[in-house]
Amino acid sequence: MPRPIELGPLARPVRRSMSAQRPGETGTMLPPLIDHHVHLMIIGPDALRDTALAGVVDLGGPLDAIASHARRDGLPKVAFAGSFLTAPGGYPVGRPWASPGSAREIVVEAGDERAALPTAAETAVGEQLAFGASVIKVALNRAAGPVLDAATLAAVVTSAHAAGVPVVAHVEGDGMSRLAIDAGVDAFAHTPFTERLDDELIARAVAAGQCWISTLFVAGYGEPTPEAGIALDNLGRFHAAGGRVLYGTDLGNGDQPLGVNPAELALLVRAGLGAAAVLASLTDPWPVPVDGAVATFVPGEPPATLDEFPAWLASACLSPAEDLEQL
Numbered sequence: 161m162p163r164p165i166e167l168g169p170l171a172r173p174v175r176r177s178m179s180a181q182r183p184g185e186t187g188t189m190l191p192p193l194i195d196h197h198v199h200l201m202i203i204g205p206d207a208l209r210d211t212a213l214a215g216v217v218d219l220g221g222p223l224d225a226i227a228s229h230a231r232r233d234g235l236p237k238v239a240f241a242g243s244f245l246t247a248p249g250g251y252p253v254g255r256p257w258a259s260p261g262s263a264r265e266i267v268v269e270a271g272d273e274r275a276a277l278p279t280a281a282e283t284a285v286g287e288q289l290a291f292g293a294s295v296i297k298v299a300l301n302r303a304a305g306p307v308l309d310a311a312t313l314a315a316v317v318t319s320a321h322a323a324g325v326p327v328v329a330h331v332e333g334d335g336m337s338r339l340a341i342d343a344g345v346d347a348f349a350h351t352p353f354t355e356r357l358d359d360e361l362i363a364r365a366v367a368a369g370q371c372w373i374s375t376l377f378v379a380g381y382g383e384p385t386p387e388a389g390i391a392l393d394n395l396g397r398f399h400a401a402g403g404r405v406l407y408g409t410d411l412g413n414g415d416q417p418l419g420v421n422p423a424e425l426a427l428l429v430r431a432g433l434g435a436a437a438v439l440a441s442l443t444d445p446w447p448v449p450v451d452g453a454v455a456t457f458v459p460g461e462p463p464a465t466l467d468e469f470p471a472w473l474a475s476a477c478l479s480p481a482e483d484l485e486q487l
């Protein structure tokens with residue numbers, strides 16, 4: 161039998177308890193699996209019940225609706241950003257998939273920064289936090305309309321950080337990645353897919369501790385598009401430079417399986433992540449930890465090759481941690 165691939169420190173061989181008389185099957189225990197980029201407003205609040213995902217991060221939708229989904233019991237646990245903060249008329253205002261209330265336009269008044277009252281940026285951030293957001297989302301899409309100016313973006317970041325909450329940006333179009341990195345944005349909702357980041361800018365992103373949510377599959381939906389190539393190249397160099405990669409699919413965007421997407425996993429491998437790095441990206445507790453009583457069980461022997469790794473991992477299921485006996 162060939163030796164299995166190296167899964168790293170997050171994976172442990174276990175036996176799943178069935179009953180005292182009948183020993184359960186053997187497999188691999190992993191921490192809870194998280195998709196760090198989904199949209200419940202598109203797939204619906206119940207679409208991911210009974211999948212292997214223990215947590216999801218909703219990165220944009222109507223604030224009140226997403227907040228009420230997040231308050232419900234059961235898995236996956238929902239962390240959320242609330243509305244997309246954007247410039248007046250900016251992305252995703254007017255997009256057919258963006259339900260009313262998905263975009264929160266920040267209208268900056270003249271003299272805003274000198275007033276004693278909260279600024280427009282502080283107010284917009286405060287609204288999301290009041291509903292329980294654990295991350296703030298900004299849309300920086302120059303290809304689709306106006307974007308926040310650097311001062312307003314900086315005010316968003318300062319307000320979020322004052323509350324101990326990270327900021328994630330949708331960056332699309334020339335110069336948007338640099339604008340976000342310069343402003344101290346903590347995460348990218350997508351691996352940048354419209355422009356190649358030079359090594360110096362990637363090094364700055366890594367040094368700042370930025371995380372990048374992969375979403376490689378939706379950059380081409382499995383086709384070798386220019387965007388898919390740019391994203392693969394950017395993510396490969398970000399990972400090689402020590403960058404923190406988070407698994408995420410933008411679930412709701414296009415046709416994707418409900419649950420863990422093996423095509424996204426295969427693209428992470430193509431970008432140069434080994435099995436241990438893929439597992440780290442899929443179990444990273446960003447932006448908030450998931451309940452530790454639940455674990456992941458992958459039945460059977462770990463695969464012998466990286467080619468088989470995505471399908472093996474996509475066969476995972478949720479399990480109470482107490483049902484898994486370490487071998």
Ligand SMILES: [Zn+2]
Nearest residue numbers: 197199219410
């Ligand atoms: Zn999205």
